[in-house]
Structures are given as C-alpha cells and as structure tokens.
Amino acid sequence: MTRTTPHDPAAPRLAALAALLADETRASFCLALLDGRAWTAGELARGAGVAASTASEHLGKLVAGGLLVEERRGRHRYVRLADGRTAQLVEELAAHAGPGTRTPPRTLRETGLRHALARGRTCYDHLAGRLGTGITEAMTGRGLLRQDTGFALTDDGLAWFAALGVPLDTASRRRPLARDCLDWTERRPHLAGSAGAALCRHVLDAGWCERVGTGRAVRATPAGLIALRRHLGIEPAALDADWQFGGHRSVTGLPSWS
Structure with missing residues (x-):
C-alpha cells in the first residue's frame, strides 16, 4: 500500500x-x-x-x-x-533575491535614482540603505544596540533615545521594540521595529534627513550630517561613498528596482 x-x-x-x-x-x-x-x-x-x-x-x-x-x-x-509585516516580507524577499543581472541604467536620471536609493531610503517606516545600516552599526559600536543574541536596545540605548526626546513604545506586544531587517543593497541588517520607526520619524521631523523627489530615497541634510557625527560618530564620507557589492564599487551595479 x-x-x-x-x-x-x-x-x-x-x-x-x-x-x-x-x-x-x-x-x-x-x-x-x-x-x-x-x-x-x-x-x-x-x-x-x-x-x-x-x-x-x-x-x-x-x-x-x-x-x-x-x-x-x-x-x-x-x-x-x-501593514509592517507585509513590508518586511517584501524587503526580505528582495534581499533574498539578490542583485541579479547588473543591468546598466538607461538614463542619467535612472543612475541618480539607483545611487540615491543605495545611499539612503525608507523601508516602510524605518531607514535603510547605507544610511540605515550605518546608523545601525554605529549604535552597535557604541553599545546602544546588541546584535549578538538578536536585535535588542541596551539600557544605554534606551537612555540615548530618551536624551534625543524620542518616545518609545516599550510596552507594545504587537510589534517588537527592535528587530533586524536585511538590507537588499547593503546585504547587512538595519534597525527596524518600533525603535527603528521612531528614529526614522525623528530624523525626518528634526530635519536631519530629507526626501529625494517623490520616491522613498532620503539623504542626510547638512544639519543631519553634523547631528549624526555628534550623536553617533558617523563621518559624512561614510554615507557618500560609492555603493559596493561583492567587493566591486559601482553605482550602476544596483538592481533595477525603484
């Protein structure tokens, strides 16, 4: 049988x-x-x-x-x-798919858009791209965020948010305070969760970052570059370097998603 x-x-x-x-x-x-x-x-x-x-x-x-x-x-x-779960699914599938064939951009506008998305963008309600991963790594290096046992804000991290005047919903059971989200251009995690959303709102409301055009690309403003250096030790050059993947620096090597 x-x-x-x-x-x-x-x-x-x-x-x-x-x-x-x-x-x-x-x-x-x-x-x-x-x-x-x-x-x-x-x-x-x-x-x-x-x-x-x-x-x-x-x-x-x-x-x-x-x-x-x-x-x-x-x-x-x-x-x-x-909802946020749907956004996480789309972003993680895009990261899992990888860059694929490196189709050269057809116009200068497309080249600029790809560069802008790699430099910084919103991923639903948190920061992604080089800006998002740079902030995440700076927070980890300063002991504000732990990544060794999953993403978690430390006591110093909670105090850092409070010093910035950024309220956090630490009691919510519907959404984790901090979680990792794999970045599809940087191939490294960036900070998501309610803390990532709160930080994204803050940098936009405080004028540290501004949107580029009508899409989801964002860039640090002059005031933002000063603030990021002051609060996280991030040097402006770290955010403006050419995008790199697999050891090759290239703007045109980005996926053809926008």
Missing part, C-alpha cells in the same frame, strides 16, 4: 501569495510602496511604465490578495502596503 504525504492546507495560500509577487509589475508596485506612503494607481503606473488600465488590474489583485489596502479620499483612490 502506497503512503502519501498529507496535503498541507497552507500550500494553496503560499502558492497564491507567490503568484501575486511573480509578476514584475506587481513586484515593482510593492517595492515602490515600501516608502510607507499611499500612492494613486496613476502614480504607480507612471513609475512602472505601464498603462493606467494595466496598473488598475494588477492593483486589484494585490488588494484582493491582502498585500495592499485601498483608501479613498474624495474622488481619489490610494493604495498602500497592508
């Missing part, structure tokens, strides 16, 4: 989720929405280079699949990632 492996009821759901992200247009929408903001179908269509009707069809599938949620403001329809 032949014994068969029992069917796992999670298999169809996993296959359906994988199918949602198997389309390049839908994947590009999810990556664009990692900036944590809500976008219209027209804005996403222009960014992906597809027709509005095509974008609407793909967005409908992502909403029905639970990866995106829809918001209506007056006559306008906006979409955003469903």
Whole structure:
C-alpha cells in the first residue's frame, strides 16, 4: 500500500501569495510602496511604465490578495502596503533575491535614482540603505544596540533615545521594540521595529534627513550630517561613498528596482 504525504492546507495560500509577487509589475508596485506612503494607481503606473488600465488590474489583485489596502479620499483612490509585516516580507524577499543581472541604467536620471536609493531610503517606516545600516552599526559600536543574541536596545540605548526626546513604545506586544531587517543593497541588517520607526520619524521631523523627489530615497541634510557625527560618530564620507557589492564599487551595479 502506497503512503502519501498529507496535503498541507497552507500550500494553496503560499502558492497564491507567490503568484501575486511573480509578476514584475506587481513586484515593482510593492517595492515602490515600501516608502510607507499611499500612492494613486496613476502614480504607480507612471513609475512602472505601464498603462493606467494595466496598473488598475494588477492593483486589484494585490488588494484582493491582502498585500495592499485601498483608501479613498474624495474622488481619489490610494493604495498602500497592508501593514509592517507585509513590508518586511517584501524587503526580505528582495534581499533574498539578490542583485541579479547588473543591468546598466538607461538614463542619467535612472543612475541618480539607483545611487540615491543605495545611499539612503525608507523601508516602510524605518531607514535603510547605507544610511540605515550605518546608523545601525554605529549604535552597535557604541553599545546602544546588541546584535549578538538578536536585535535588542541596551539600557544605554534606551537612555540615548530618551536624551534625543524620542518616545518609545516599550510596552507594545504587537510589534517588537527592535528587530533586524536585511538590507537588499547593503546585504547587512538595519534597525527596524518600533525603535527603528521612531528614529526614522525623528530624523525626518528634526530635519536631519530629507526626501529625494517623490520616491522613498532620503539623504542626510547638512544639519543631519553634523547631528549624526555628534550623536553617533558617523563621518559624512561614510554615507557618500560609492555603493559596493561583492567587493566591486559601482553605482550602476544596483538592481533595477525603484
């Protein structure tokens, strides 16, 4: 008698989720929405280079699949990632996929965008890119953050946030205070969790960083460079060096995601 492996009821759901992200247009929408903001179908269509009707069809599938949620403001329809867990899934899948084929940028604008995303960006509600990993490593080096047994703020780290005037939700059971998120350009972890979100809000509200254009790229301001050196010992040159992967420095070596 032949014994068969029992069917796992999670298999169809996993296959359906994988199918949602198997389309390049839908994947590009999810990556664009990692900036944590809500976008219209027209804005996403222009960014992906597809027709509005095509974008609407793909967005409908992502909403029905639970990866995106829809918001209506007056006559306008906006979409955003469903929650932080969805953002973590998209970012970690992008990191797992790796840089792939190094497609040269087609325009100077695309070259600048790739450089800007590698230098610094938001990953849903926390900082990523060289800026995010640089801050994370500086916090670890100064004893504010531990990475040896998982990500955790130390007592000095909690005091550092308090000295900056950044409130932390230390009692929440819905979201960890600190967790690691693998950065898909730097291939190193950056700080996520409620502490990462609070720090991201602070650097933007305090003018330490500013958004670049309408996407999720961010850069340190002159005041921010001074603040990062003062509070974390980060030198400006460490944030402006060319992106590197696998020992090769290159701006054009970035994945062709935006």
